[in-house]
Every structure is written in structure tokens, then in C-alpha cells.
Amino acid sequence: MEKSRLGLKRWFVSRWRKPLDGMLVAAIMSIYTLVAFHVPLFSAVVAATEGGWHMALILCSFIILLLVANFMIYGIMLYAMRTVGRVLISLFMLGNAIALYFINSYEVLLTREMMGNIFNTQYSEASSYFSIGAVLYTLLLGVMPSVWLLCRKVNYGKMRRFAVSMLCSILGIITLALVNMGSVLWIDRNAPVIGSLILPWSYVVNSVRYANQQCAAGREAVLLPAVDSISASRDVVVLVIGESARSANFSLYGYERITNPLLESDGVTIFEASASATYTTAGVEAILSHAPSDELYESLPSYLSRAGVYVSWRTTNWGEPSLKVDSYLKAQDIKDRYADADMSYDGILLAGLDEEIAASEADKLLIVLHTSTSHGPTYYKKYPSEFEVFSPVCTTVEMSKADHESLVNAYDNTILYTDYLLHSVIEVLRGVEDRRCAMIYVSDHGESLGEGGLYMHGMPLALAPSEQIDIPFIVWTSEDVSYKSFDAVGHYHVFHSVLGFMGVSTPIYNSSNNIFMTVGTENDVVK
Ligand SMILES: [Zn+2]
Known part of the structure; x- marks a missing residue:
């Protein structure tokens, strides 16, 4: 009994120490991102379509697109930035967990305006959002995968393998775009809602957009004509x-x-x-x-x-x-x-x-x-x-x-x-x-x-x-x-x-x- 427990422990330690392939890590994190953080997105897609084949096509396209695009981005981050890439992806997981809490609790959309609201919230206001739910979301969905990602050894692999993976991903995205040509109008109409539910890119992109807007607003106001x-x-x-x-x-x-x-x-x-x-x-x-x-x-x-x-x-x-x-x-x-x-x-x-x-x-x-x-x-x-x-x-x-x-x-x-x-x-x-x-x-x-x-x-x-x-x-x-x-x-x-x-x-x-x-x-x- 003691022996088998020791054996199990040794097996677990040796598996844990064995470096994971960089592209496999990108794939795992991409799947995790899809499953853990995108239920609201899929609910919104279902609500915005009329069911049947059109819904199935859009839903499948979103699933494949998110998997491939996140795999590509995570892959590039890991390959090019190594440990920094891992830290960044971990921060995304924490950000996603908090964002999902807000989406589920307040039905918010993470648009540019909403990011502006968040950056303009004072600490005293922010603390009023604190709840056990927020802590649980952060711990279970954000901290746990981050710990896994930061503690595992990663073998980042050879350039050739990385290049082939990225090329296949790009081809996949192009194919997907061609298949969905007929849905351009639907996508255009629903982009504000759908886009604001894609984590982590909704809050990342919209934070940058908000920062750009603020830079523009920081300029001196144009004076109005003098009072007569x-x-x-x-x-x-x-x-x-x-x-x-x-x-x-x-x-x-x-x-x-x-x-x-x-x-x-x-x-x-x-x-x-x-x-x-x-x-x-x-x-x-x-x-x-x-x-x-x-x-x-x-x-x-x-x-x-x-x-x-x-x-x-x-x-x-x-x-x-x-x-x-x-x-x-x-x-x-x-x-x-x-x-x-x-x-x-x-x-x-x-x-x-x-x-x-x-x-x-x-x-x-x-x-x-x-x-x-x-x-x-x-x-x-x-x-x-x-x-x-x-x-x-x-x-x-x-x-x-x-x-x-x-x-x-x-x-x-x-x-x-x-x-x-x-x-x-x-x-x-x-x-x-x-x-x-x-x-x-x-x-x-x-x-x-x-x-x-x-x-x-x-x-x-x-x-x-x-x-x-x-x-x-x-x-x-x-x-x-x-x-x-x-x-x-x-x-x-x-x-x-x-x-x-x-x-x-x-x-x-x-x-x-x-x-x-x-x-x-x-x-x-x-x-
Ligand atoms: Zn107000």
C-alpha cells in the first residue's frame, strides 16, 4: 500500500517535471480560454441567431476561430517571449476571471466606454463591487490555471515547428473567413455585443482604444468665441x-x-x-x-x-x-x-x-x-x-x-x-x-x-x-x-x-x- 502510494507520487513528480511542449501549452490554454470564459459569448450568439443551420454555422465558426486565433497568439507569446509570455498569459487568465464575474453578475459589455468607466472608478467605488463570488471567480478560474502555467517547465521547441503551426493557423482562419462570407451582415450588426464578450481581447483592445481617446482628450480645449x-x-x-x-x-x-x-x-x-x-x-x-x-x-x-x-x-x-x-x-x-x-x-x-x-x-x-x-x-x-x-x-x-x-x-x-x-x-x-x-x-x-x-x-x-x-x-x-x-x-x-x-x-x-x-x-x- 505504502509502496504503491510512493510509486504514484514518483510518477506524478516525474510527469510534473517533464517539460511540456510549447505548442501543446498554447493549445491547452486556448481550449481553457474557450471553455472557461465564453459561455456568455455563446449565449449571445444563440440569442442573436434564429436557430437552425445558420446558428450552427456561426457557433462552430466562433468555436474554431477562437481556438485557432488564441492558439496562434499564445503560441507567438510563448515562443517569442518565453517566461514573459507565460506571465502575460497568466495575467490574461486573472483578467478574464474578473471580467467574467462582471459579465455574469452585471450583464456588462466590455466596450471602450465600459473600460473608461472602469478606469475612472475610484477605489471607494471599486470596493463596493467586492463579493465572495468575485473572489471565487478569481481563485478558481484565474489563479489556478496561472499557477499551473507558471510552474510547469516548457520546452519552447524549434523554429521550424513553430512556423508550421502558425502557418496552419493562418490558413485555418482564412478558410473560416471564406466559409462565413455570407454572414458578413450578421457579424456587422452584432459586432458590438459579440466583440465585447471575447476574452481577453475585448478588454485589451478596448482599453487601448480608451487610452487613445484619452490622449486625444488630453489636448487643450478649443476656446469658444468671446462673449459679446x-x-x-x-x-x-x-x-x-x-x-x-x-x-x-x-x-x-x-x-x-x-x-x-x-x-x-x-x-x-x-x-x-x-x-x-x-x-x-x-x-x-x-x-x-x-x-x-x-x-x-x-x-x-x-x-x-x-x-x-x-x-x-x-x-x-x-x-x-x-x-x-x-x-x-x-x-x-x-x-x-x-x-x-x-x-x-x-x-x-x-x-x-x-x-x-x-x-x-x-x-x-x-x-x-x-x-x-x-x-x-x-x-x-x-x-x-x-x-x-x-x-x-x-x-x-x-x-x-x-x-x-x-x-x-x-x-x-x-x-x-x-x-x-x-x-x-x-x-x-x-x-x-x-x-x-x-x-x-x-x-x-x-x-x-x-x-x-x-x-x-x-x-x-x-x-x-x-x-x-x-x-x-x-x-x-x-x-x-x-x-x-x-x-x-x-x-x-x-x-x-x-x-x-x-x-x-x-x-x-x-x-x-x-x-x-x-x-x-x-x-x-x-x-
Ligand atoms: Zn454616471
Whole structure:
């Protein structure tokens, strides 16, 4: 018995020490990548085809393509980079495991925009995604194969054998491309979804694309034409940028639950509105821009600050374009000034707001509050306990496992808290006696709460469901103003409405995007 156990151990040790052929390792890792990480991809392919022969052909093609292409890439990495190649492939396995966890738990697509979201997530937000599931995915699917790959000896083989393997792979890919010529239209239509589920290449390629985009965005903003004239009235506009707030859950927009008890009696005006983006950086950029453009133009706060308006930016969020403003305060900066303020929630943005308005000697003030209240997945952590009106609330971060009703309860509580925040801004403005005041509230994008199996936001705009696009656009003014009527407004109405309200005359002003009934060139706000 003892002898056979020793024999088995010796056999195992000798097998383990025996170097593995480099091309065999590439093949094993390619098969592992396919089997372990591509169930969501195959589900998406099945869902996007109508079954029958077409589905079988596309499915088989994807299986062969992924096997051959990954075999080739892993083979080249191993042969050319040796140990470095092995380390890189191990990192891919870890990355794949984490990516798969997010795909399965949040139904996210790893597009360029999503990679931008991930790189812009602060540690405090990232830690809210932590769960036992994430650890298990990482250990079982990422760490274990990495340990195997890094510990085995590898015989990288001769150049000739490597070259033949690569040549056969290339021929295989060309054949596959020829067989699938008839599916070009299908592939073109489904590329955004399918491409974002191919691991590790979705996040690798889209990270590079995002980095390129950021390099382009790092350039200096193009200055807008100088302001011609500015009206003499003393005004203050508070622009509140919402986070992941969807209009469908605002009772102001017809939601059956009373989520806006305070705003409903504040005399606000609402507009049907659509977001121009489904993720924060692009949504905020659009809110602050005069028009959609690939060019990076000066944003509203920087533009008005240059024109002599006092501009203050207060934020518990991130992802805004670079700003040149008079005051820029993060939550910690506000806390340093107002020790009693509670940093846990967006209420901190209101601390000392009245004092800041009273202290400014400028005729015109623009104060931007960039909130974060409805950001998932931990909605239940975004409001003080007295706003937990709808219960029970979901406390899991793995949304796909969450009970839908408790997820909606937690989200609705964030809207209830937003109602309180906006009402509080209006209360502050009611106390301002010597200025015309306006509050404009608009969200950066909407949010999915499990409809169609989707959670949170970040779907490519063309594919995004209405939950991620339909946003609240709520306005309050201290004196009666007339509004134009619109079927729907959007992010690009903010810039021109603020200009219109303040009576700023500039060649860039577009009166058709001003919600107020104003004559822009004459600075005549209709009262
Ligand atoms: Zn956002």
C-alpha cells in the first residue's frame, strides 16, 4: 500500500517535471480560454441567431476561430517571449476571471466606454463591487490555471515547428473567413455585443482604444468665441448633475410611487429628456457642451468663468472634463470647511452653499453640484437611514442574484433622497433675496434595474434600452418665466438655457436649445 502510494507520487513528480511542449501549452490554454470564459459569448450568439443551420454555422465558426486565433497568439507569446509570455498569459487568465464575474453578475459589455468607466472608478467605488463570488471567480478560474502555467517547465521547441503551426493557423482562419462570407451582415450588426464578450481581447483592445481617446482628450480645449455682452441682472444658476437617475422612477414623471413628495409642491417644471450617452464622462461632457462634436471645446463652466461669471464646482463624483473655474471643491474640501457636514452622502454638497452665494460679489453665479446618489450597485448606501422608506432593500452587489423588488426599493430610496436634495437647493435659492435664481437638474444617463436582464448603465447608445436613456430634466426659477414647449430636450439644452437665463450674448448661443422663452441677442428674459 505504502509502496504503491510512493510509486504514484514518483510518477506524478516525474510527469510534473517533464517539460511540456510549447505548442501543446498554447493549445491547452486556448481550449481553457474557450471553455472557461465564453459561455456568455455563446449565449449571445444563440440569442442573436434564429436557430437552425445558420446558428450552427456561426457557433462552430466562433468555436474554431477562437481556438485557432488564441492558439496562434499564445503560441507567438510563448515562443517569442518565453517566461514573459507565460506571465502575460497568466495575467490574461486573472483578467478574464474578473471580467467574467462582471459579465455574469452585471450583464456588462466590455466596450471602450465600459473600460473608461472602469478606469475612472475610484477605489471607494471599486470596493463596493467586492463579493465572495468575485473572489471565487478569481481563485478558481484565474489563479489556478496561472499557477499551473507558471510552474510547469516548457520546452519552447524549434523554429521550424513553430512556423508550421502558425502557418496552419493562418490558413485555418482564412478558410473560416471564406466559409462565413455570407454572414458578413450578421457579424456587422452584432459586432458590438459579440466583440465585447471575447476574452481577453475585448478588454485589451478596448482599453487601448480608451487610452487613445484619452490622449486625444488630453489636448487643450478649443476656446469658444468671446462673449459679446452680458445682461446687467444679478443671477444665480445652480446646475445639479444627477448620477444614474432615470425619469421612470420619478413620481414627477408619472411613477406610481411617491418618490418626489417635496418637489411636487415646489412648483418645478419638468421636460421629457434623453441622454446623449450612457456613461458618466460622456454624459457630463455633453451637459457642459454647446454642441455634439469630436473636437474638444471649452466647457460651460470654464467659458462662463472666463466671461466674468463666478463659477463654483462642488462634487462627490468624478469624470468631468478639465475645468478652469473660480472654486473647485471635492467632498473632503467641503468637510474641511464645514466640520459638521456628513461626508457619507450628497448632502455634503449643500454645506455652506448659502454662504458661498452670499459671499460672492459677482453679478452672475453658476454653481454646479455633481452628485453621485443613484450610482450602483450599492444603492442602499447612498442615502441616510431616514430615507429608507421603501423596504426591504437589496444589499447584495451581485445584482443578477438580487431580488428585483428589493433592488428597485433601494433605487427608489435614492430618488427620494434626490428629491430632498433638490428641494433643499430650492430652499437655499428661496433665501437669496437680491438675485434671480434658477435650478436646473439633469442626469448624466439613466439606469437599468434588471429589465431585459440588464443592470446599471454603459450599453452602447445604439443598443441602450430606454431605461438608460430617459433622464429627468427638472427646472425651478425664483420668478415666473415662460418656457418653450418641446417634445423632448437633451443634454445640449443645458448650455444654451444657462446662457439664455443669464442673458449672455455670444455667437455660440443657439436659441432653439434654450428652454426659456428668451431673446438671446437682446438678453431679454420674459417675465
Ligand atoms: Zn454616471
